[in-house]
Amino acid sequence: MRTPFIVGNWKMNKTAAEAIEFVHAVADELPAATKVESAVAVSPLYVQAMAEAAKGSPLEIMGENIFYEQAGAYTGEVSPQVLKEVGANYVLLGHSERRMYFHESDEIINRKVFAALKAGLKPIICCDETMGRQAAGDKIHWVVSQILTDLRGLTDEQMKLISIAYEPSWAIGTGKSATAEQAEEGCYLIRQTVADIYNDEIANGIRVLYGGSVNPSNIADLMDRHDIDGVLVGNASLDPDSFLKLVNYK
Numbered sequence: 001m002r003t004p005f006i007v008g009n010w011k012m013n014k015t016a017a018e019a020i021e022f023v024h025a026v027a028d029e030l031p032a033a034t035k036v037e038s039a040v041a042v043s044p045l046y047v048q049a050m051a052e053a054a055k056g057s058p059l060e061i062m063g064e065n066i067f068y069e070q071a072g073a074y075t076g077e078v079s080p081q082v083l084k085e086v087g088a089n090y091v092l093l094g095h096s097e098r099r100m101y102f103h104e105s106d107e108i109i110n111r112k113v114f115a116a117l118k119a120g121l122k123p124i125i126c127c128d129e130t131m132g133r134q135a136a137g138d139k140i141h142w143v144v145s146q147i148l149t150d151l152r153g154l155t156d157e158q159m160k161l162i163s164i165a166y167e168p169s170w171a172i173g174t175g176k177s178a179t180a181e182q183a184e185e186g187c188y189l190i191r192q193t194v195a196d197i198y199n200d201e202i203a204n205g206i207r208v209l210y211g212g213s214v215n216p217s218n219i220a221d222l223m224d225r226h227d228i229d230g231v232l233v234g235n236a237s238l239d240p241d242s243f244l245k246l247v248n249y250k
């Protein structure tokens with residue numbers, strides 16, 4: 001049985017003071033993590049303060065990105081081991097905005113996956129999809145080609161720590177969510193790919209999330225689908241009331 005996973009991605013939003021206010025507003029209202037897991041991916045500048053404010057509540061405070069080395073001469077980068085040290089247990093990797101604005105390749109994302117695991121962080125690997133590539137009739141579906149590289153070299157044991165998010169870029173921040181059918185199709189394709197690379201047991205254990213214009217009105221329909229185990233939410237995760245509605249979608 002896969003525990004539903006509701007994840008906010010704040011991107012580069014909220015001040016440090018607003019971030020703490022959010023924790024105080026939601027911390028006592030969240031369901032137990034055994035029922036529904038809830039997390040927010042936030043700026044590394046206030047992961048520690050939020051994690052301290054969230055102590056004792058089920059809310060996980062996550063990173064949005066890391067570098068692929070633990071330490072060294074990499075000016076401005078986020079160390080995986082320090083992110084773990086200040087209170088994160090999960091990290092987003094390969095978000096489409098990282099791929100687009102920071103030119104992250106699947107090879108780089110693959111290195112980051114190993115760096116996260118080495119530091120004790122559980123990765124949520126995002127894969128992207130554009131209408132253009134689908135329309136162009138890619139022989140290997142673009143989603144499949146991304147995860148083949150992102151997951152390269154991971155053992156069965158390591159795969160148990162991974163989640164994957166299907167985030168079509170045409171649905172991100174546009175207010176136009178994929179339909180539940182389209183979202184499930186993407187999530188199913190990911191699970192099938194994992195089954196092909198590994199086996200059915202690993203594929204049935206891994207959590208696959210959908211992201212792209214999810215909100216309190218469309219979440220229930222998405223979460224009703226067999227292959228959608230969670231959602232990754234941008235805009236609608238910023239407001240505490242909206243986040244609580246997402247987490248209590250049932």
Ligand SMILES: O=C(CO)COP(=O)(O)O
Pocket residue numbers: 009095167171172173174175211212213214232233234235236
């Ligand atoms: O990018 C997203 C989550 O990672 C989705 O953002 P929106 O929910 O704002 O469309």
